[in-house]
Amino acid sequence: MSRDRQPLAETVVQDKTVFMIRREHRLISLIFILGLFGVWELIARLGLVSPLFLPAPSAILVTGYKMVLSGEIFHHIGASLWRIFWGFSCAVIIGTFVGILLGFFSVAESIGNPIIASTYPIPKIAILPLLILWLGIGEYSKITVIGLGVFFPMVINVYTGVRNADPVLIKAAISLGSNPQRIIRKVILPSALPMIFAGLKLGIGIALLLVVAAEMIAADAGIGFLILTSADLMQTTKLMFGISILSMLGLIFSWLIDRLEKLCIPWKK
Amino acid sequence: MRVVIENISKTFEDGTGEHIEALRDINLSNEENEFLVVVGPSGCGKSTLLNIVAGLLPATSGKVVFEGIPDESRPHTAVVFQEFALFPWRTVERNVVYGPEERGLPRKDRQKIVRYYIDLVGLTGFEKKYPHQLSGGMKQRVSIARALANDPWLLLMDEPFSALDAQTRTIMQGELSQIYEKTQKSVLYITHNIQEAVFLGDRVAVLSRRPGRVERIIPIDLPRPRQEHIMLEPRFLSYVDQIWQHIRGQAMEALTEEKP
Numbered sequence: 315m316s317r318d319r320q321p322l323a324e325t326v327v328q329d330k331t332v333f334m335i336r337r338e339h340r341l342i343s344l345i346f347i348l349g350l351f352g353v354w355e356l357i358a359r360l361g362l363v364s365p366l367f368l369p370a371p372s373a374i375l376v377t378g379y380k381m382v383l384s385g386e387i388f389h390h391i392g393a394s395l396w397r398i399f400w401g402f403s404c405a406v407i408i409g410t411f412v413g414i415l416l417g418f419f420s421v422a423e424s425i426g427n428p429i430i431a432s433t434y435p436i437p438k439i440a441i442l443p444l445l446i447l448w449l450g451i452g453e454y455s456k457i458t459v460i461g462l463g464v465f466f467p468m469v470i471n472v473y474t475g476v477r478n479a480d481p482v483l484i485k486a487a488i489s490l491g492s493n494p495q496r497i498i499r500k501v502i503l504p505s506a507l508p509m510i511f512a513g514l515k516l517g518i519g520i521a522l523l524l525v526v527a528a529e530m531i532a533a534d535a536g537i538g539f540l541i542l543t544s545a546d547l548m549q550t551t552k553l554m555f556g557i558s559i560l561s562m563l564g565l566i567f568s569w570l571i572d573r574l575e576k577l578c579i580p581w582k583k
Numbered sequence: 584m585r586v587v588i589e590n591i592s593k594t595f596e597d598g599t600g601e602h603i604e605a606l607r608d609i610n611l612s613n614e615e616n617e618f619l620v621v622v623g624p625s626g627c628g629k630s631t632l633l634n635i636v637a638g639l640l641p642a643t644s645g646k647v648v649f650e651g652i653p654d655e656s657r658p659h660t661a662v663v664f665q666e667f668a669l670f671p672w673r674t675v676e677r678n679v680v681y682g683p684e685e686r687g688l689p690r691k692d693r694q695k696i697v698r699y700y701i702d703l704v705g706l707t708g709f710e711k712k713y714p715h716q717l718s719g720g721m722k723q724r725v726s727i728a729r730a731l732a733n734d735p736w737l738l739l740m741d742e743p744f745s746a747l748d749a750q751t752r753t754i755m756q757g758e759l760s761q762i763y764e765k766t767q768k769s770v771l772y773i774t775h776n777i778q779e780a781v782f783l784g785d786r787v788a789v790l791s792r793r794p795g796r797v798e799r800i801i802p803i804d805l806p807r808p809r810q811e812h813i814m815l816e817p818r819f820l821s822y823v824d825q826i827w828q829h830i831r832g833q834a835m836e837a838l839t840e841e842k843p
């Protein structure tokens with residue numbers, strides 16, 4: 315093949331999917347966030363907006379530092395965490411139990427599903443006045459309203475997880491000699507674990523929301539109380555610090571649940 | 584020990600109240616230490632039959648009898664499913680130990696059993712892996728070990744290799760043949776693959792298309808141990824051809840028939 319040929323025009327094939335490549339732009343994220351705070355600080359320092367409406371980030375930090383030193387903030391965080399803890403953990407335990415019951419036993423399902431379907435849409439905070447009437451203005455009504463909020467996503471997720479357990483795994487377990495109780499423990503429960511964790515993640519967000527709402531309605535301590543009273547007293551820095559605490563709590567909670575999930579579901583890819 | 588399948592019929596009623604006759608009057612027996620293969624076109628009720636024998640599905644009529652079982656210390660059956668059906672949250676060894684655990688064997692015995700069967704299926708070194716870390720062939724080995732570890736009287740296998748690629752499948756057929764020759768278990772093996780049926784079986788029962796009936800039972804008179812090259816021998820091929828002639832017409836009908 316050594317015949318003389320005219321040089322041919324060449325067109326090299328190009329990758330047409332270049333625009334779809336997704337990368338992590340860490341530096342951009344960081345610069346943007348720092349820039350945002352910088353602009354905010356600048357606006358406040360130049361006095362463009364009254365500090366009553368928009369205090370400088372540095373002022374919020376100073377106030378926060380003082381509240382940490384005096385221990386005031388821990389008093390409020392402690393009160394909120396305590397309520398979240400009891401409401402959340404009771405709801406998780408009961409919700410998981412009820413979810414398994416509904417998913418596994420058709421009688422329970424026929425009784426429970428209509429009740430849940432009709433009560434689930436009620437915004438839980440609307441029940442708080444009733445709960446205060448029944449349980450008093452103290453801790454029980456707040457814990458209960460948080461519990462109710464967490465209970466529903468737990469039940470619904472666990473129920474779905476149980477119902478979606480692979481029938482062939484249940485068959486395998488039966489053929490290997492498992493009785494129904496052991497199937498629940500050794501097949502259904504682990505099958506439902508990913509859904510249980512999805513419920514936990516939803517639930518913790520709802521718990522945070524409800525604790526603040528409940529504390530704004532009736533409380534003498536807690537982050538919600540702090541935010542409301544700070545607003546009444548025009549202490550905007552305190553108010554904003556309270557809000558940042560909520561953001562941090564939310565992040566810490568979801569981080570903890572993620573860690574726990576990795577620990578409990580090592581087979582998840 | 585002998586398993587007798589007597590006049591088994593099965594009619595499903597689906598959600599719309601329509602009746603689907605899956606099996607009609609099946610009579611079969613699985614002799615002691617016999618490798619019995621049931622072959623038939625897909626949808627003819629093979630899985631239904633296996634599930635009935637495993638006690639995972641009630642028959643509409645007829646019965647399955649296990650003759651000559653001295654006591655109830657060993658389970659009647661253990662199943663190897665096409666979908667592997669491994670517990671994803673259990674490692675290889677914890678999957679294999681599942682049956683002995685459920686039977687309440689002491690820890691020492693369990694460990695011995697697990698080590699023996701993991702070695703038998705060639706999984707040594709993979710004990711701590713999770714199923715999702717294994718290839719399809721490896722997964723099915725785990726499933727076979729798990730079923731054998733429960734020491735059933737009858738091993739039930741429902742198209743165990745049909746989810747595997749052709750090469751892996753050939754290798755697994757050879758390995759299963761060896762395992763059978765070594766353990767001398769009674770096996771009821773379901774497949775739609777005729778070569779596989781002839782290669783593995785002592786007898787091959789050919790089912791007709793739905794409703795499944797036993798069309799013929801063909802004894803496979805090939806020497807054991809069987810190795811892959813037996814698939815090239817004229818005797819092997821004539822068995823394959825004989826079964827194909829039975830199934831061909833049925834398969835053609837099924838192919839051209841409208842879906843219900």
Ligand SMILES: Nc1ncnc2c1ncn2[C@@H]1O[C@H](COP(=O)(O)OP(=O)(O)O)[C@@H](O)[C@H]1O
Nearest residue numbers: 595597603605624625626627628629630631632
């Ligand atoms: N649970 C069920 N409800 C209704 N029909 C079913 C059910 N299981 C199987 N069938 C029908 O019974 C027939 C036989 O199914 P199957 O035993 O799975 O066939 P095979 O394993 O030979 O492919 C099929 O037509 C299938 O649609």
Ligand SMILES: [Mg+2]
Nearest residue numbers: 629630631742
């Ligand atoms: Mg099948």
